[in-house]
Amino acid sequence: MLRLTDVHAAYGPILALHGVSLEVPTGSIVTLLGPNGAGKTTTLRVVSGLLHPSSGTVEFEGRRIDRMAAEAIVSLGVSQVPENRQLFAELTVLENLRLGAYIRRDRNGIKQDMEQVFHYFPILHDRQKQVAGTLSGGEQQMLAIGRGLMARPRLLLLDEPSMGLAPLVTREIFEIVKSINQKQKVTILLVEQNASLALAIAEHGYVLETGRIALSDTCANLQRSEAVRRSYLGY
Amino acid sequence: MELLLQQVMTGLATGSVYGLVALAIVLIYRSTDVINFAQGQMAMFTTFFAWMLFDGSFLGRHIHPLHFWIAFTLTLVFASIMGALLERIVIRPVEGRPILTIVIVTLGLFAIFENLATWSWGGIPKAFPPPPEIHVSGITFFGDGALDIGPTVISYHDLTIMVVAVGIMIALYAFFQYTPVGLAMRGTAQNSVAARLMGIRVGNMLTLGWALSALVGAVGGMLIAPLVLLQPPMMLGVLLYAFAAAVLGGMDSPPGAVVGGLTLGIVENLVGTYTTEEYIGVDWFGPELKLTAALLIIVLVLLIRPTGLFGRRALRRV
Numbered sequence: 001m002l003r004l005t006d007v008h009a010a011y012g013p014i015l016a017l018h019g020v021s022l023e024v025p026t027g028s029i030v031t032l033l034g035p036n037g038a039g040k041t042t043t044l045r046v047v048s049g050l051l052h053p054s055s056g057t058v059e060f061e062g063r064r065i066d067r068m069a070a071e072a073i074v075s076l077g078v079s080q081v082p083e084n085r086q087l088f089a090e091l092t093v094l095e096n097l098r099l100g101a102y103i104r105r106d107r108n109g110i111k112q113d114m115e116q117v118f119h120y121f122p123i124l125h126d127r128q129k130q131v132a133g134t135l136s137g138g139e140q141q142m143l144a145i146g147r148g149l150m151a152r153p154r155l156l157l158l159d160e161p162s163m164g165l166a167p168l169v170t171r172e173i174f175e176i177v178k179s180i181n182q183k184q185k186v187t188i189l190l191v192e193q194n195a196s197l198a199l200a201i202a203e204h205g206y207v208l209e210t211g212r213i214a215l216s217d218t219c220a221n222l223q224r225s226e227a228v229r230r231s232y233l234g235y
Numbered sequence: 236m237e238l239l240l241q242q243v244m245t246g247l248a249t250g251s252v253y254g255l256v257a258l259a260i261v262l263i264y265r266s267t268d269v270i271n272f273a274q275g276q277m278a279m280f281t282t283f284f285a286w287m288l289f290d291g292s293f294l295g296r297h298i299h300p301l302h303f304w305i306a307f308t309l310t311l312v313f314a315s316i317m318g319a320l321l322e323r324i325v326i327r328p329v330e331g332r333p334i335l336t337i338v339i340v341t342l343g344l345f346a347i348f349e350n351l352a353t354w355s356w357g358g359i360p361k362a363f364p365p366p367p368e369i370h371v372s373g374i375t376f377f378g379d380g381a382l383d384i385g386p387t388v389i390s391y392h393d394l395t396i397m398v399v400a401v402g403i404m405i406a407l408y409a410f411f412q413y414t415p416v417g418l419a420m421r422g423t424a425q426n427s428v429a430a431r432l433m434g435i436r437v438g439n440m441l442t443l444g445w446a447l448s449a450l451v452g453a454v455g456g457m458l459i460a461p462l463v464l465l466q467p468p469m470m471l472g473v474l475l476y477a478f479a480a481a482v483l484g485g486m487d488s489p490p491g492a493v494v495g496g497l498t499l500g501i502v503e504n505l506v507g508t509y510t511t512e513e514y515i516g517v518d519w520f521g522p523e524l525k526l527t528a529a530l531l532i533i534v535l536v537l538l539i540r541p542t543g544l545f546g547r548r549a550l551r552r553v
Binding site for chain 1: 415418419421422425426428429430431432433434435436437
């Protein structure tokens with residue numbers, strides 16, 4: 001579904017990705033692990049079109065998207081839930097969700113998806129009229145994911161959904177991510193610091209180090225790997 | 236008492252215009268972080284455009300003079316296009332530059348519009364007619380004369396200003412609150428990266444913001460012109476009050492701009508009336524200082540509430 005081939009990307013003169021290649025098969029959850037500054041977020045930004053690669057290609061469903069604008073890529077079915085959530089802090093929960101569906105015109109479909117989001121995250125239903133900036137961290141993350149789903153994506157890019165959240169909340173969110181993947185058949189590319197949780201729900205994992213893919217294997221193998229265990233799982 | 240009510244009514248009318256121009260300033264500030272110092276001169280320029288249409292001369296040619304409301308409507312179209320083009324051609328190239336750069340650019344626009352107007356139409360003040368009479372089920376709106384409202388009267392022109400201003404404010408509120416594009420504009424103002432991820436074309440929203448703001452300013456210009464005479468510097472005073480109104484209400488709050496404008500309009504009129512020796516018993520203060528008095532009030536308000544009356548610091552939990 002998604003394929004990156006030898007992607008280089010830079011912020012001005014600073015090279016952030018030195019030839020990243022990876023693949024996300026349709027229907028799967030793939031996770032991208034690695035230390036801070038390895039280029040995980042940059043990789044997602046390249047996919048969503050916020051950053052154009054300096055060389056290399058990004059293909060989504062067989063189509064080159066590496067020169068397309070972020071605004072256009074959403075319409076193809078790629079939705080990004082960005083790092084730090086990036087909510088519209090002064091808009092209400094409902095308005096945030098409505099903006100998530102901005103590219104769509106099918107009123108009934110939007111309504112259904114809204115119900116679906118409220119089904120996953122009942123707390124958002126109770127807080128519909130509340131301004132997003134006043135939600136708790138966990139609720140904000142739920143809203144960010146819900147907003148991402150409102151575009152009805154086929155590929156969902158999740159950037160560190162566990163950041164700053166209590167372990168229990170993180171676990172709850174990961175379970176919902178799993179069921180979004182299984183029930184709604186949304187393919188997911190998950191960037192995470194919390195490697196053990198990510199490896200538990202994903203099928204395939206990549207480890208990114210200083211802008212290069214250092215490891216690529218099934219999550220089962222990565223969990224057993226000595227190097228991954230020591231560096232990311234901490235035991 | 237009668238005089239007081241009278242002054243309050245007149246204050247509300249001029250205050251509505253300050254509110255409208257303040258609204259125009261706040262609209263741009265909120266959606267693009269740009270403070271547009273040319274707002275008043277843009278409004279003056281579009282008011283000249285309206286005058287041309289119903290005066291029957293267009294770019295040196297004679298045209299059939301248009302009816303006031305047709306000219307009014309065409310001017311709104313002209314103003315929106317002008318605002319949109321300004322954003323695309325002048326503002327976009329300096330987008331994201333330091334704030335001072337952008338301020339200088341809008342000050343440049345200020346001078347350009349002022350000069351263009353003087354060059355095209357000369358500096359001699361022109362009479363700008365108030366909207367003509369309309370009769371609806373026996374009641375006269377607009378035109379000359381005044382409406383008797385019990386203890387006092389209110390001139391039809393003042394009434395027109397208030398009705399049109401309130402109409403514009405309601406329309407804007409509905410647009411931002413209930414339409415997808417209005418919602419997208421609010422979203423863009425808050426977080427443009429997230430807006431792009433939602434598929435919102437941020438550039439278009441900024442263009443639209445300028446168009447809307449030029450339109451609102453144009454309405455303000457056409458409403459105030461009959462009171463101050465049409466001439467290139469006619470909006471200077473209004474602009475000053477409008478900025479003061481925007482700051483008083485809170486730079487990021489459209490309702491604040493309106494309330495700020497109304498407050499200033501009333502204060503200006505009351506200070507202008509009651510500061511003569513007859514009322515306060517001293518002769519060193521007078522109506523000439525009404526602008527000073529109005530600005531003093533703002534300073535006091537801002538000392539107590541630095542965000543203005545309605546402005547808010549973003550409430551955020553991380």
